Amino acid sequence: MTRIGFVGAGAGTAAAAYALRDSEADLTVLEKSGGVCGRAATRRRNDYEYVYDYGANYAKSEDERVNHLLTEELDTDGLVDVTEPVWTFDAAGDISEGKDADEHKWSYERGLTQIAKRLFGATDATVHRRTRVETVRRNSDRTWTLVDTEGGSYGPFDRLVLNPPAPQTAELLRDAEWDRELRTELAAEAASVSYRSIVTAVLGYDTALERDWYALVNVDKEHDVGWLAREECKDRHVPAGESLLVVQMSPAWSAEHYEDDPDEVCATVADATAELLGEPHLTDPGWTDHQGWRYALPDGGADTDLLGEAAEHGLHFTGDWVAGEARLHAALRNGLETGERIAEGL
Ligand SMILES: Cc1cc2nc3c(=O)[nH]c(=O)nc-3n(C[C@H](O)[C@H](O)[C@H](O)COP(=O)(O)OP(=O)(O)OC[C@H]3O[C@@H](n4cnc5c(N)ncnc54)[C@H](O)[C@@H]3O)c2cc1C
Structure with missing residues (x-):
């Protein structure tokens, strides 16, 4: 053998x-x-009360072979397709309805690690x-x-x-x-092969954040925030009436603040999030989590x-x-x- x-x-x-x-x-x-x-990567809190994908947010449905794998070959029990769109924002923080290129955005009720x-x-x-x-x-x-x-x-x-x-x-x-x-x-x-680093902050709120989008992506790559997603758009990830934001900072910001104290990072990210979304109460999350990804994304x-x-x-x-x-x-x-x-x- x-x-x-x-x-x-x-x-x-x-x-x-x-x-x-x-x-x-x-x-x-x-x-x-x-x-x-x-x-x-997925973390959970309070025995699956909160489930969040804090590295990759979802699997795109760009590849037919992988689609077949996820939707036909593997057990599809608990497979989640995020239906709300991804919108965009620019360096000035102006949010607009972007073109959501992803037909499906796959995760699982128990998180992406299920794959x-x-x-x-x-x-x-x-x-x-x-x-x-x-x-x-x-x-x-x-x-x-x-x-x-x-x-x-x-x-x-x-x-x-x-x-x-x-x-x-x-x-x-x-x-x-x-x-x-x-x-x-x-x-x-x-x-x-060179890599970009990313710092992820996870911000939990006990009130819902009502929006038409699932996530926002910074298209001109000039904002400190690179990506912001509402984990509550995935079935069974967040209790009803609450919000859980996964915020990924830009590679430039992340490189500069990689070694910073996690609590300080989360406070700074919460401030940036509140400003971007025009919601002052977001400066004060109920709980936070943090992860630095030194080798987050290869360039080529x-x-x-x-x-x-x-x-x-x-x-x-x-x-x-x-x-x-x-x-x-x-x-x-x-x-x-x-x-x-x-x-x-x-
Ligand atoms: C913050 C972030 C956001 C992302 N967003 C998206 C997204 O939205 N959509 C998307 O499609 N992709 C996204 N990605 C990229 C996606 O996560 C990766 O492309 C994919 O998961 C890479 O898988 P892999 O098998 O190549 O490597 P990895 O997932 O890196 O697996 C390598 C494994 O090797 C282990 N390892 C390393 N060294 C050793 C050792 N010496 N001994 C034993 N084990 C070792 C590691 O612990 C790891 O588990 C994101 C990634 C990050 C970090």
């Missing part, structure tokens, strides 16, 4: 594992955080959480071994799939115990021809930076294709 190891349990890995579900392969996933689905949970659920993959891979080792018999930060060893694997954002993949490759020339070239390619992607050459060494890459598009559906599509390619070669 072919043994396949995955570093990271993001959407890319989840889709690749799903594509391998009917193969004879034995799948092992090592994930550094406590959950799956990576930057398509990876349902994908993994269709497989026999073993997922080790809170397991950060520190060392990638190539063995003399052409298999791979992974060592975590606690010294735990996993493998050997006949195939290895790397899913972390490009800078973290580059670091793993640079430090890998493997052919120097190959790892240096691949690490340099991964490191060539890596040279897939070069990355593809690693396949002959049993090494594969998946994720949005491999797809060349900073989108959840792109990561899912890339994962499906990566998994299918591996399955074909088994």
